[in-house]
Amino acid sequence: xxxxxxxxxxxxxxxxxxxxxxxxxxxxxxxxxxxxxxxxxxxxxxxxxxxxxxxxxxxxxxxxxxxxxxxxxxxxxxxxxxxxxxxxxxxxxxxxxxxxxxxxxxxxxxxxxxxxxxxxxxxxxxxxxxxxxxxxxxxxxxxxxxxxxxxxxxxxxxxxxxxxxxxxxxxxxxxxxxxxxxxxxxxxxxxxxxxxxxxxxxxxxxxxxxxxxxxxxxxxxxxxxxxxxxxxxxxxxxxxxxxxxxxxxxxxxxxxxxxxxxxxxx
Amino acid sequence: xxxxxxxxxxxxxxxxxxxxxxxxxxxxxxxxxxxxxxxxxxxxxxxxxxxxxxxxxxxxxxxxxxxxxxxxxxxxxxxxxxxxxxxxxxxxxxxxxxxxxxxxxxxxxxxxxxxxxxxxxxxxxxxxxxxxxxxxxxxxxxxxxxxxxxxxxxxxxxxxxxxxxxxxxxxxxxxxxxxxxxxxxxxxxxxxxxxxxxxxxxxxxxxxxxxxxxxxxxxxxxxxxxxxxxxxxxxxxxxxxxxxxxxxxxxxxxxxxxxxxxxxxxxxxxxxxxxxxxxxxxxxxxxxxxxxxxxxxxxxxxxxxxxxxxxxxxxxxxxxxxxxxxxxxxxxxxxxxxxxxxxxxxxxxxxxxxxxxxxxxxxxxxxxxxxxxxxxxxxxxxxxxxxxxxxxxxxxxxxxxxxxxxxxxxxxxxxxxxxxxxxxxx
Numbered sequence: 160x161x162x163x164x165x166x167x168x169x170x171x172x173x174x175x176x177x178x179x180x181x182x183x184x185x186x187x188x189x190x191x192x193x194x195x196x197x198x199x200x201x202x203x204x205x206x207x208x209x210x211x212x213x214x215x216x217x218x219x220x221x222x223x224x225x226x227x228x229x230x231x232x233x234x235x236x237x238x239x240x241x242x243x244x245x246x247x248x249x250x251x252x253x254x255x256x257x258x259x260x261x262x263x264x265x266x267x268x269x270x271x272x273x274x275x276x277x278x279x280x281x282x283x284x285x286x287x288x289x290x291x292x293x294x295x296x297x298x299x300x301x302x303x304x305x306x307x308x309x310x311x312x313x314x315x316x317x318x319x320x321x322x323x324x325x326x327x328x329x330x331x332x333x334x335x336x337x338x339x340x341x342x343x344x345x346x347x348x349x350x351x352x353x354x355x356x357x358x359x360x361x362x363x364x365x366x367x368x369x370x371x372x373x374x375x376x377x378x379x380x381x382x383x384x385x386x387x388x389x390x391x392x393x394x395x396x397x398x399x400x401x402x403x404x405x406x407x408x409x410x411x412x413x414x415x416x417x418x419x420x421x422x423x424x425x
Numbered sequence: 426x427x428x429x430x431x432x433x434x435x436x437x438x439x440x441x442x443x444x445x446x447x448x449x450x451x452x453x454x455x456x457x458x459x460x461x462x463x464x465x466x467x468x469x470x471x472x473x474x475x476x477x478x479x480x481x482x483x484x485x486x487x488x489x490x491x492x493x494x495x496x497x498x499x500x501x502x503x504x505x506x507x508x509x510x511x512x513x514x515x516x517x518x519x520x521x522x523x524x525x526x527x528x529x530x531x532x533x534x535x536x537x538x539x540x541x542x543x544x545x546x547x548x549x550x551x552x553x554x555x556x557x558x559x560x561x562x563x564x565x566x567x568x569x570x571x572x573x574x575x576x577x578x579x580x581x582x583x584x585x586x587x588x589x590x591x592x593x594x595x596x597x598x599x600x601x602x603x604x605x606x607x608x609x610x611x612x613x614x615x616x617x618x619x620x621x622x623x624x625x626x627x628x629x630x631x632x633x634x635x636x637x638x639x640x641x642x643x644x645x646x647x648x649x650x651x652x653x654x655x656x657x658x659x660x661x662x663x664x665x666x667x668x669x670x671x672x673x674x675x676x677x678x679x680x681x682x683x684x685x686x687x688x689x690x691x692x693x694x695x696x697x698x699x700x701x702x703x704x705x706x707x708x709x710x711x712x713x714x715x716x717x718x719x720x721x722x723x724x725x726x727x728x729x730x731x732x733x734x735x736x737x738x739x740x741x742x743x744x745x746x747x748x749x750x751x752x753x754x755x756x757x758x759x760x761x762x763x764x765x766x767x768x769x770x771x772x773x774x775x776x777x778x779x780x781x782x783x784x785x786x787x788x789x790x791x792x793x794x795x796x797x798x799x800x801x802x803x804x805x806x807x808x809x810x811x812x813x814x815x816x817x818x819x820x821x822x823x824x825x826x827x828x829x830x831x832x833x834x835x836x837x838x839x840x841x842x843x844x845x846x847x848x849x850x851x
Contacts, residue, residue: 311603312718314730316737325606326701393699393722 161264164208165222169256171201172229176249183246183318194245195236198252202229205256208264214284218262220424223284225255227292235296235332239324244332246322247299283350287372290344294379297336298404301397304329308394330393333400334386341383348376367414368424374410378403432472432836434565434764435491436526437498437518438484441540444517451505452483452514456557462501463561469497472839473563475570477533477554479547481540486530488565490836495520527760530569531753534577536586543586543742543749548577569760576756584748588741594625596734597705598632600726601673604703609633614664614671615656616685617678618646621707625675630654634673640664641678668693674704676712685713694720705731769829772838773822775847784814 175197178189205226212219232248303323310319311326323329351372382403385391391399439452454462454476462485463474471489478484485498502514510516521529529538534551536543555562555570562570581587598608605611613634615626618641626636636654640661641647647658661684668674668690678684685704694702699722706713706727718725788810792803825841828834841847 307603311600311724314726314733316730316734320603321737325603327604327606393701395699 161208161211164204165256165260168201168205171197172253172256176253179245179249182322198229198233214281217424218259218264221255221259223288224291225252227288228252228295231292231296239328243303243323244299247302279350279354283347283354286343287347290340290347293336293340293343294404297333297400300329300333300336301400304397337383337386341379344376344379348372367418371411371414375407378407432490432839433523434526435487435489435522436484436529437495437520438482439517440482443519448517452502454478459557463558465501466494466497467561469494473566474561475554475558475566479550486566488563524761528753528757530573531576531756534573535580535749535753537749541592542739545587572760579752580749584745586742586745586749592735593728593731594628596731597625598628599734601703604701604724611672612637613673613675614667615639616676617641618650619677622677623650625707626654638664638667665689666693669696677707678712680712683712683714687714687716694723765829765834769825769834773825776841776845777818780814780818784810
């Protein structure tokens with residue numbers, strides 16, 4: 160049932176992504192209502208599936224991350240009055256759901272414990288996924304910003320100029336995503352610490368998981384610091400967001416290569 | 426009276442395709458001139474008239490016979506020409522009749538016939554023309570213009586004909602919008618005070634941009650524009666420091682060389698700390714040294730760039746023309762069906778009733794003078810008068826119904842009403 164619901168969500172996300180990307184492949188832009196309705200429908204199936212998941216392991220974590228990303232994509236669409244975020248968020252969410260299905264959506268026997276169904280743990284997972292999704296959104300806004308910046312500077316006026324939102328809105332979206340993502344991830348990390356103290360021995364957190372979690376928190380904190388305290392904006396802030404997200408992704412891949420397997424998120 | 430069989434909807438006029446600007450300017454009628462011009466046309470025999478006069482077209486929409494009303498319009502327009510060609514105003518004009526006239530107005534109100542394809546200003550101009558001519562429009566043109574506005578709205582809602590920006594000035598606004606998003610509350614500095622600068626400044630102002638400074642060599646002209654847009658007039662030399670604070674700089678001076686140079690504004694722009702500056706250079710030759718575009722967060726666009734944006738919008742709009750034409754055809758069919766059947770049935774009924782009353786009265790008078798007739802003979806006479814009336818009425822009734830089906834009923838009905846003194850339709 161969980162897999163079927165994920166497959167339906169995957170199909171709907173995939174279809175929405177194809178429609179959104181159609182103008183770049185020479186097609187006509189799809190009606191806006193359809194590009195919103197399809198991910199909404201996908202999210203509806205997705206949330207039913209997530210409600211039945213045990214939030215342990217790579218598959219459920221990726222599924223949760225994809226769901227947060229789709230929700231943020233829909234909110235951003237509303238704020239930006241356009242489908243630009245979908246150009247990146249659509250393929251990313253679709254890919255994440257696909258990977259989640261391939262990784263397996265039920266946890267292995269070697270992980271988990273008495274506390275994995277507690278509200279603390281679920282909140283930790285949800286907030287951490289939300290923090291990561293917001294970081295991904297900041298990356299997407301930054302990437303869109305740089306592409307639109309290049310288009311405007313080079314006076315090309317192509318599809319990017321037509322379809323992407325204005326620079327200032329993308330800059331604001333990047334700032335919002337970072338500023339909102341940092342507290343979410345911070346609380347997620349703190350909940351993990353509190354959870355560890357309450358259920359000692361209940362959860363076997365690997366060192367890699369702790370290293371990556373703290374590294375991500377530091378990178379996100381740095382990105383917020385340069386934006387809020389150092390008042391970076393525009394191109395420099397976009398580059399910082401992309402560098403930060405890229406580093407987080409690289410470290411994750413490196414750690415995953417050292418410790419392969421789908422039983423754990425890391 | 427044969428002319429009355431030609432009575433129908435007609436449009437006669439000149440537009441940007443048939444007449445050069447200097448001729449169109451002469452034909453343009455101000456709002457105060459419309460009632461007088463229409464009164465002359467109505468006096469020539471038109472039963473309804475609307476005058477649509479914009480910078481790109483002057484068109485008389487009429488319910489009239491061909492002669493002598495159309496001659497009266499050509500003569501009226503011809504009087505405005507400074508140099509009269511052999512054919513008078515006709516040489517610049519066109520006429521469309523009946524269904525084509527309806528279709529023409531629908532295309533006009535949709536922006537399909539505009540110089541800038543899909544522009545929306547024409548919709549308001551059609552409405553103003555209709556409102557200014559209401560007293561003379563009559564029921565047919567009243568309905569025609571009402572539906573024309575509906576067609577214009579349908580085309581803009583259901584197709585992408587109004588998408589994007591199609592002039593250099595509005596393209597400048599679009600480009601600035603892609604940098605700043607919402608332009609409301611942004612500040613603009615205008616260099617130059619020519620027509621182009623004023624038009625582009627007005628476009629920016631319409632989007633909520635605050636025109637803070639207008640700089641020009643001639644202070645008088647700059648002051649006039651600045652007052653209109655709520656800014657301050659300054660000299661060019663006083664304008665350079667403001668490149669540090671303004672969001673948009675619109676340059677359109679008549680200088681023969683670049684006036685916005687690296688030496689004058691390079692250091693000032695560097696002090697912006699990365700805040701974007703959009704420079705729209707509408708001047709030919711260019712006002713802005715292209716080297717300034719190398720500065721981080723300076724977005725510089727010249728006329729060629731903006732025309733590229735406008736041309737792309739026009740190209741996209743062209744793709745929407747078939748869909749827009751389809752709507753125009755659908756609505757033309759609907760109007761034509763309404764117009765064709767307008768008043769045919771009640772008029773025929775009223776006419777037959779009038780004839781029947783006449784027949785009965787005349788028969789009664791005749792029978793009073795023939796008291797010796799037997800009841801059978803009286804009945805035969807009654808039958809004869811009835812048959813004779815039916816024979817007389819048959820062919821005109823059939824012709825009227827056929828004309829109505831083909832959309833030509835209105836002229837014949839007008840003739841019938843005039844010939845038989847019937848009441849005009851409600």
